[in-house]
Amino acid sequence: MAIDRRTFFKRTAGITAAAAALNFIDMKAWAQTVEDGPVEVKPSMCNMCTSECGMQIHVKNGRAWKVTGHPDHGISRGKLCPRAHAGLHWIYDPGRVKTPLKRVGEWEFEAISWEQATDEIADKLKAILDEHGQEAVFGAQYPRTTGTLYLNRFMHSLGVATTMTHEASCQSARQLGMTHTFGAAYDADWRHAKYLLFVGRNMGEGIKTGSANCFAAAVANGAKIVCLDPRLNQSAAITEWVPIRPGTDLAFLLAVSNILVTENLFDRDFIRNHTNGFVNFRREITQYTPEWAAGITGIPEDKIREIAYDLADNAPHCAVDTGWKAAVGSNFANGTDTARAVAYINALLGNLGQLGGLYAPLGAIVAEPNFPSPAVPTGVRNDGVGTEFPVAPPTGLPHVTMQRAKEGKVKAGFVRHFNPVRSFPDYEHMRAGMRALDLLVVFETHMSETAIEADYILPEPSFAEREEIIKTDGATVCMRTKVVDKVHPETKSFDEIITLLAQKMGVGQYFEFSLDDWNEALLAEQPFSLADLKRMGSTQGLTYDEPVVPGGCGNLLPGDKPAPPTMHPRVFLASNDRNPVPPLGTPSGLFEFFSQRFAQAGFNGIAEWREPETGLSLGANEFRVIHGKQGYHSHVCTANIPMLAQITKDYDTNRIWMNAERASALGVSDNDTVRLRAKNGRTAEVRIMVTERIHPDMLFAPAGYGNRSPYLEVSQALGGFNPHDLCDFRTEPISGHAMMSELIVAVESV
Amino acid sequence: MTELNRRDFLKVSAVTGAATVFAAGCAGAPDVAAESIAEERPRERMALLMDNSLCVNCQACRLACQNENMLPVERKYIRFDYIDKGRFPNTTHHVNRHSCQHCGNAPCIDVCPVDALYKGQEGFTHVDFEACIGCQLCGTVCPFDVPVYNEDPRSGAWKMYKCSACEHLVSQGGTPACASTCMTEAVQYGTWEEMLAKAESRVAQLRDKHPQAEVYGSTQQDGLGLLLVLRTPAADYPHLV
Numbered sequence: 001m002a003i004d005r006r007t008f009f010k011r012t013a014g015i016t017a018a019a020a021a022l023n024f025i026d027m028k029a030w031a032q033t034v035e036d037g038p039v040e041v042k043p044s045m046c047n048m049c050t051s052e053c054g055m056q057i058h059v060k061n062g063r064a065w066k067v068t069g070h071p072d073h074g075i076s077r078g079k080l081c082p083r084a085h086a087g088l089h090w091i092y093d094p095g096r097v098k099t100p101l102k103r104v105g106e107w108e109f110e111a112i113s114w115e116q117a118t119d120e121i122a123d124k125l126k127a128i129l130d131e132h133g134q135e136a137v138f139g140a141q142y143p144r145t146t147g148t149l150y151l152n153r154f155m156h157s158l159g160v161a162t163t164m165t166h167e168a169s170c171q172s173a174r175q176l177g178m179t180h181t182f183g184a185a186y187d188a189d190w191r192h193a194k195y196l197l198f199v200g201r202n203m204g205e206g207i208k209t210g211s212a213n214c215f216a217a218a219v220a221n222g223a224k225i226v227c228l229d230p231r232l233n234q235s236a237a238i239t240e241w242v243p244i245r246p247g248t249d250l251a252f253l254l255a256v257s258n259i260l261v262t263e264n265l266f267d268r269d270f271i272r273n274h275t276n277g278f279v280n281f282r283r284e285i286t287q288y289t290p291e292w293a294a295g296i297t298g299i300p301e302d303k304i305r306e307i308a309y310d311l312a313d314n315a316p317h318c319a320v321d322t323g324w325k326a327a328v329g330s331n332f333a334n335g336t337d338t339a340r341a342v343a344y345i346n347a348l349l350g351n352l353g354q355l356g357g358l359y360a361p362l363g364a365i366v367a368e369p370n371f372p373s374p375a376v377p378t379g380v381r382n383d384g385v386g387t388e389f390p391v392a393p394p395t396g397l398p399h400v401t402m403q404r405a406k407e408g409k410v411k412a413g414f415v416r417h418f419n420p421v422r423s424f425p426d427y428e429h430m431r432a433g434m435r436a437l438d439l440l441v442v443f444e445t446h447m448s449e450t451a452i453e454a455d456y457i458l459p460e461p462s463f464a465e466r467e468e469i470i471k472t473d474g475a476t477v478c479m480r481t482k483v484v485d486k487v488h489p490e491t492k493s494f495d496e497i498i499t500l501l502a503q504k505m506g507v508g509q510y511f512e513f514s515l516d517d518w519n520e521a522l523l524a525e526q527p528f529s530l531a532d533l534k535r536m537g538s539t540q541g542l543t544y545d546e547p548v549v550p551g552g553c554g555n556l557l558p559g560d561k562p563a564p565p566t567m568h569p570r571v572f573l574a575s576n577d578r579n580p581v582p583p584l585g586t587p588s589g590l591f592e593f594f595s596q597r598f599a600q601a602g603f604n605g606i607a608e609w610r611e612p613e614t615g616l617s618l619g620a621n622e623f624r625v626i627h628g629k630q631g632y633h634s635h636v637c638t639a640n641i642p643m644l645a646q647i648t649k650d651y652d653t654n655r656i657w658m659n660a661e662r663a664s665a666l667g668v669s670d671n672d673t674v675r676l677r678a679k680n681g682r683t684a685e686v687r688i689m690v691t692e693r694i695h696p697d698m699l700f701a702p703a704g705y706g707n708r709s710p711y712l713e714v715s716q717a718l719g720g721f722n723p724h725d726l727c728d729f730r731t732e733p734i735s736g737h738a739m740m741s742e743l744i745v746a747v748e749s750v
Numbered sequence: 751m752t753e754l755n756r757r758d759f760l761k762v763s764a765v766t767g768a769a770t771v772f773a774a775g776c777a778g779a780p781d782v783a784a785e786s787i788a789e790e791r792p793r794e795r796m797a798l799l800m801d802n803s804l805c806v807n808c809q810a811c812r813l814a815c816q817n818e819n820m821l822p823v824e825r826k827y828i829r830f831d832y833i834d835k836g837r838f839p840n841t842t843h844h845v846n847r848h849s850c851q852h853c854g855n856a857p858c859i860d861v862c863p864v865d866a867l868y869k870g871q872e873g874f875t876h877v878d879f880e881a882c883i884g885c886q887l888c889g890t891v892c893p894f895d896v897p898v899y900n901e902d903p904r905s906g907a908w909k910m911y912k913c914s915a916c917e918h919l920v921s922q923g924g925t926p927a928c929a930s931t932c933m934t935e936a937v938q939y940g941t942w943e944e945m946l947a948k949a950e951s952r953v954a955q956l957r958d959k960h961p962q963a964e965v966y967g968s969t970q971q972d973g974l975g976l977l978l979v980l981r982t983p984a985a986d987y988p989h990l991v
Contacts, residue, residue, distance in 0.1 A: 065817065065820075066814070066817040066818055066927075067817070068930060068931070069930070069931065078930075079810075079930075079931055079932065079933040080810060080814070080931050080933070081808055081810050081933055082808050082809045082810040082812070082813045084810075085810065085813035085814050085816075085817050085931070086813055088817070203806075204806025204807070204808065204934070205806060205807075205808070207808060207933070209933045210933075212806065212808075212933045212934055213933050213934065213935070215934075216804050216806075216933070216934030216935060216936070217935070219803075219804060219934075220801075220804060220935070220952070222955055232841050232842075232843050234806040234807045234808075234843075235806060237806075237842070237843040237844070237845075238803055238804060238805070238806065241839075241841070241842075243838070243839045631806060631807060631808030631809065631810075632808060632809045632813075642823045643813055643816065643823055646823050646824060647809050647812070650826075650829075651830075651832075659838060660837070660838065661837075661838065691834065692834055692836065692837050692838045692841040693834060693838070693841050693843060694838070695838070695839075696838070
């Protein structure tokens with residue numbers, strides 16, 4: 001029987017989600033939770049964002065009831081953000097995928113057996129590999145330890161080189177810019193800093209729980225904190241807001257470097273002993289005067305000077321936070337150079353490894369499991385990494401792969417726990433790319449925008465019903481354990497599915513281990529067993545002597561608790577005294593003001609000013625559209641969660657922000673619906689929130705709304721706008737990212 | 751609390767408390783009688799401190815509270831008021847938690863005809879949800895416009911909803927869910943004296959940049975069990991007097 005949206009919900013446990021949308025009470029389930037009964041507390045990890053905070057799930061009557069932060073987890077630190085509490089909904093959501101599904105029509109599916117699904121997928125994949133070779137296949141995931149191990153290993157065992165994550169819609173430019181200056185993307189030691197400058201980063205709403213905890217501790221300690229942002233976000237609201245014209249952070253940062261250099265306010269010792277290319281940098285930077293930057297950014301020259309002097313006065317116990325997405329991420333054509341400009345200032349301050357500066361924590365020792373491994377393929381990738389984009393990070397470019405799919409060059413894709421159709425611009429481009437594939441297999445718990453384009457949807461148990469590969473974050477060693485029984489018995493965990501597929505593909509020899517085997521091997525050098533870890537969930541492990549810098553998502557935090565006696569001594573953050581500068585991961589081993597690698601690839605060796613690709617001039621009714629997070633939504637996957645949707649509804653927070661003076665000039669009042677028209681002719685109708693909290697040049701679109709999958713009924717009922725509907729498919733030249741804020745719209749009345 | 755009668759609730763929380771102790775690493779079967787721990791504990795006046803100058807409006811407190819107290823999705827004990835001051839680019843934004851202030855001298859208790867509202871030993875105003883008849887008198891006398899009249903979806907009866915300061919937790923020496931989860935530590939829990947001292951010290955620090963910063967709740971209604979740190983005068987906020 002074919003399953004379309006209506007029958008999909010009819011077939012679920014008797015709950016008509018359509019009728020319940022925004023009137024969310026699932027009485028039966030709720031009554032079951034409320035009912036008296038014994039409570040068990042089991043360790044787990046949150047699944048709502050990449051931080052994966054350690055937490056305890058309190059289980060009553062066999063049903064997950066509530067969560068509390070795990071005190072021994074370095075990120076959660078016993079606290080949890082709103083999404084963790086609401087995330088329990090994902091276990092019991094009536095919209096879960098319950099059996100393998102096969103596409104039978106536009107967004108329509110039929111339930112099939114695992115045997116049929118894996119046989120058909122293997123047959124099709126073999127044919128595609130035979131006919132088109134490895135370059136026609138990709139694997140993509142939102143990075144999780146289990147996905148990274150199993151999906152990448154599966155791809156590698158088939159000789160497929162293209163494995164990707166979401167980073168090109170997130171922080172790949174930051175990662176690239178920091179790697180080609182400092183050798184790694186260091187975080188700031190927020191908690192101990194005397195002065196912090198945040199460039200578009202919003203610690204209170206783009207949440208990593210422990211990072212927000214450190215940030216707030218700095219606020220409470222009385223540290224001076226400045227938030228550069230075109231919008232008065234919730235972090236700026238509790239610190240100092242310096243509004244900036246969107247897309248011009250690079251000009252501001254270059255001017256701060258100019259002041260530090262020309263007024264000799266830099267750390268001469270660090271520059272002399274630990275950097276290269278400074279002489280050329282000093283020559284180039286003279287052109288970026290504060291007067292020049294004031295004209296571009298709209299920030300008064302005096303304010304730029306004040307910030308530069310405050311940084312110099314507090315060095316080295318201060319930092320320009322290295323950001324995440326925002327100005328240094330995948331938003332603008334100048335993202336990579338903005339990240340490099342952030343790095344330059346930190347180098348001038350000489351703050352690496354210093355208390356309150358940039359740092360890396362010691363990492364827990366992870367042993368190397370010794371099971372037969374496929375060679376890492378050296379063939380050409382289908383996303384342009386290494387070819388069209390010679391220095392782009394290996395986290396890949398899914399939006400480019402979709403272009404190649406539209407051109408008929410990519411034929412098969414495997415996507416796990418990742419929704420690139422909705423999370424990348426533009427929706428129609430991404431969707432058309434997925435539809436052009438001969439075989440799209442999506443591993444999902446929900447009917448996401450990507451899942452509904454799939455030929456096969458393979459259902460996993462939710463995060464609370466399965467175990468996963470161990471994760472480390474700094475000294476923290478943690479894992480997800482099985483907290484409740486499978487809600488839908490036909491679901492299979494990712495390791496089971498991939499092992500099954502690998503056997504059918506004839507590469508089963510690379511998967512002759514269980515999850516437990518692999519996890520036990522990872523812990524070989526730790527003083528506790530896998531059974532211990534399953535009981536504890538999170539703990540602090542033995543660490544390497546050297547700091548371990550996070551690669552991509554996965555934040556590491558300084559520990560405040562004294563190290564247990566079994567741990568190695570910390571080399572960083574030892575005291576207020578100068579700490580030795582750690583070895584840097586660049587080709588030269590030095591901080592690189594000038595990147596040879598960039599120059600060889602044909603890019604500017606030293607960061608230089610460039611405008612956003614869409615320019616800086618706006619017509620009388622034109623605005624740039626910037627998106628950003630609210631603390632209670634994650635990416636594009638939470639607007640369908642009733643508890644979170646209810647917050648949006650209660651406070652009407654999925655409206656588009658418009659500056660009050662611009663609104664008045666255009667005759668737009670609060671709550672008016674207007675039409676946004678992009679230069680490509682696409683339009684969207686949105687409701688406006690008129691506010692004094694935003695730069696006149698921009699509209700702010702709260703992220704995470706505007707789901708298009710008809711199966712996400714709560715989100716559909718909630719409504720909202722996703723700017724990727726209007727934004728073009730683009731690639732930033734250096735890192736290849738998706739340039740998600742290169743969108744200018746005209747506002748029209750409806 | 752909400753949907754359970756008080757006796758049942760204490761039963762549930764006894765087990766919860768014991769299980770939590772177990773999970774924290776103390777060996778032993780989860781049958782430790784939490785009540786006995788509670789009886790040994792000296793009772794003093796406790797308080798929640800809401801330092802609004804550290805709040806980033808993430809709403810974790812609201813959700814932790816909803817789960818802890820098993821509230822239906824649309825019901826919440828914790829709400830927020832927001833105010834903006836000034837014109838761009840000199841705008842400031844302020845939040846304030848709007849929930850039961852746990853008045854030292856609570857008029858709601860005095861007017862409740864069925865004694866559904868009562869003081870616990872920690873000084874908070876608790877609710878016997880089963881006993882509530884939904885007469886709304888508490889709502890009419892509340893100085894802060896807190897109790898909300900709404901349908902209990904399980905029984906169909908209309909009741910008054912308000913924060914009960916997690917009676918099942920605080921009466922066992924535990925911490926209310928809102929304070930446990932708060933990642934910026936804007937919500938804190940401790941003795942009334944400690945919380946007041948913290949609030950005063952924070953306000954002293956804030957006054958450099960926010961000369962009108964104040965502690966709210968040290969004197970109002972004989973002292974509030976939910977103390978507030980405000981960066982702007984209380985009169986700016988719609989639910990404060």
